[in-house]
Amino acid sequence: MRLTKLEHACLVVEKDGRKLVIDPGSFTAPLVDLHDVDAVVVTHEHADHWTPDQLAHLRETNPDAVLYGPQGVADAADGFEVHVVTDGDTVEAGPFSLSFHGTRHAVIHESIPVIDNVGVMVNGSLFYPGDQFTVPGVPVETLATPVGAPWLKVSEVIDYVAAVKPKLAFPTHEQTLSGPGLAMHFDRMKASAQSVGGDAVQLAAHESIEL
Structure with a gap:
């Protein structure tokens, strides 16, 4: 399985040519x-995770x-057929087995409604x-x-990686950070991954790795 990280939050996963x-x-x-x-x-309706134009390009x-x-x-996605999924659901899509976890977006501020995620x-x-x-x-x-968002603190990144204990972690959602800021957050994330027996790698936009 091949993973390509695009800009910010977008990932493309490839298996068997699909x-x-x-x-x-x-x-x-x-x-x-x-x-x-x-x-x-x-994953949720915010524009940095989907736009009508991006979905239209993919549908074309x-x-x-x-x-x-x-x-x-x-x-939110008026004009597009969305198969609704929530925590605990599983689906098969070509060579991909997908399971879904969680229901709500992290809290940004008490004045901002918490949406589905x-x-x-x-x-x-x-x-x-x-x-x-x-x-x-x-x-x-x-x-x-x-690793970078209005709703996120680097201490939460450290705790999250330690809780999940992945073999490998890599940063996403980084476009809100400067270059030096991303480097700092990545260093903290990598140290957390290594503390629980894993490791971390930083991927540039359009860089791929084999999983």
Whole structure:
């Protein structure tokens, strides 16, 4: 299974020539020529995780791709058919087995409503929580770890990685950080991963690794 990290929160997972796209949002370059996509997962409705334009691009080149997301995404994505998923659901999409964990976005501020958010586990190996710190309760080989957001403190990143205990972690949701800020957060994240017997790697946009 091959993972490619795009800008910010967007991931592309490839297996057997087929692809899964997660969170194609506004901080990611337009996905205008991406083919062989079986499914798209949108963890929540915020624009940095999906836009109508990004979904339209994907639908144009992959008309049979299935879109999964929580109820909040279904309500927001007018004109797109969303298969609603929530905590505990499992689905099969081509070569991808998807299980979903968590229900709510992390609190940004008491004045801002808390929306739906669901994390996704891919083939029992890769876990991406969206904008929350859900611990899936099962072993995680690779953890996509949010490291920069209005709702996030670096102490929470450290605690989250330690709680999940992945074999490998890498940072996502980093576009809100400067270069030096990302380096600082990554160093703390890596130290946390190593403290529980794992490791961490920092991926540039469009860099890939084999899982």
